[in-house]
Amino acid sequence: MTFLKRHAYTILFSTALLGANTYTLLKTFVLPSAQAQVISSQTSQTVASSDSGQVTSTDNSYQDDNISISITSGQTSDTTYYVADIKLSDASYLKTALAQNTFGTNITQTTSSQAVANNAIFAINGDYYGANSTGYVIKNGVIYRESSRNSDYDDLAIYADGSFATFNESDVTTQELLDSGVVNTFAFGPTLVSDGEIAVSSSEEVGQAMSSNPRTAIGIIEEDDGSLHYIVIVSDGRSSESEGLTLYQMAELMQSYGVTTAYNLDGGGSSTMYFNGQVINKPTTNGNTIKERAVSDIVYIGY
Template sequence: MNFLKRHAYALLFSAVLLGANTYSLLKVFVIPSAVTTVATSTSTSTSSTASTSTGEVTQTDTSYKDDNISITITTGQTSDTTYYVADITLSSAEYLKTALAQNTYGTNITETTSSIASSNNAIFAINGDYYGANSTGYVIKNGTLYRDTSRNSDYDDLAILSDGSFMTYNENDTTAQELIDAGVVNTFAFGPTLVSNGEIAVSESEEVGQAMSDNPRTAIGVIETDDGSLHYIVIVSDGRTDESSGLTLYEMAELMQSYGVTTAYNLDGGGSSTMYFNGQVVNKPTTNGNTISERAVSDIVYIGY
């Protein structure tokens, strides 16, 4: 009898332990956990240009221009991969913003890039760093500090300051509050830095974690200007299909450097890589093999009013 009791207790303990571990994994990777709701920064108009832009708006399937925002989309081919380039000029950093899925900060709160962009009347948008899949890493969005616990990573973060300039930093060297005090309005904890001071900052063999070398990619870069305007380059590549194999980090860095950026940073890629422009998804996001569909993400970077 005592033998049976001991085994019963052991089985019960094992079941409780397994249940606790399963719940912990689900909480980290699956179960949505909302922390706070964020108000949208734009009106609820269904048109991305209605009652927002200033001056005459000129737009085509591949371009948009008004008094403050100029965006041109081009498509290229390299290394058996299709990529899309957004050349963006802004009169002010106030038009470069971020938005959260379901206007909510938390873990595993997701929505497609196009849906978040539409809700915020974005003219242009890309996926962000998928902060919600992690429990650490500084999170500052549109000047609000949401998370101040540092991540343990070999890669630097990207910060966008209130003047629209870029800065990369290591979380071990600063605090989130110090970043806020320095004028940082948006942070991205993914990486790595692709271009620094105009030079390629990754090796030809470097890769994010255990990911394949050829992947869909999303990257953002800045070009220094002398006229006071803000000039950005965003590149999204397709991948993981027969038509488009994807880019390595080094190949993306080479592309960014070819456009004259001084700093470029690698955002979340793979199935997350999405470019949205004037109400349409520009690229072909791949979530599973050859399946063309958007992956739901936790945040976006966008251009709009």
């Protein structure tokens, strides 16, 4: 009894500290916290006609008057990867969406669920903004988060005309980005290809991740005629069938398709490619289980 009285303060303090730490972890990684509902863009981005005209669709291709998508697959470095070659008549068909149409922490849905909810023809996972408390978030021309992240990696900006550029958050504000015509930003990285040249080293990695991973990357081919031409690559990994790619290997792949700029999005268990109602790749979560991970946002093609 005397021992308990003597150490009561220590026990109470330790219990309170444990409770506070537990709540912090739950708030960061588990408890949903909505901060804003999705609102319409306030930019002057042209809204293209939703009239798709005649549609021709197969298991690995889609063609209408405005959108052309071709899906192929390949093997490299004991890894299966999937390539989407995308051509658009208007940049407004390249969109982003937030899980449950809500901006916040730990608000997630699978890529395929978000794709279905937004009538997407094609979709991939985005940058999983909800896993971080900082980092610019501009989606479809709306600023959702203005606090900058402390990272050596640049962000990707997509402009209203469909062009790509990378930038460092310390050099520009979200309002300046919006005023310059940016409609979407992605705070992940790194930049894989810049001006047609590989922009990562052979030993570079995101944080403490394994060197060979499932990956998702998006790139643009700058055509002489100004047409909109994108390359998206998703690789499988962490399985006996598919080892996964390093950042440098993904950059090499992107460069081989002629992209001028390519950017690394969230990978690992998040890496998912959806097309015409089906998940194309084999998303692998921890434990080597083939299953989609719920994520906070997607990039998609649709009306």
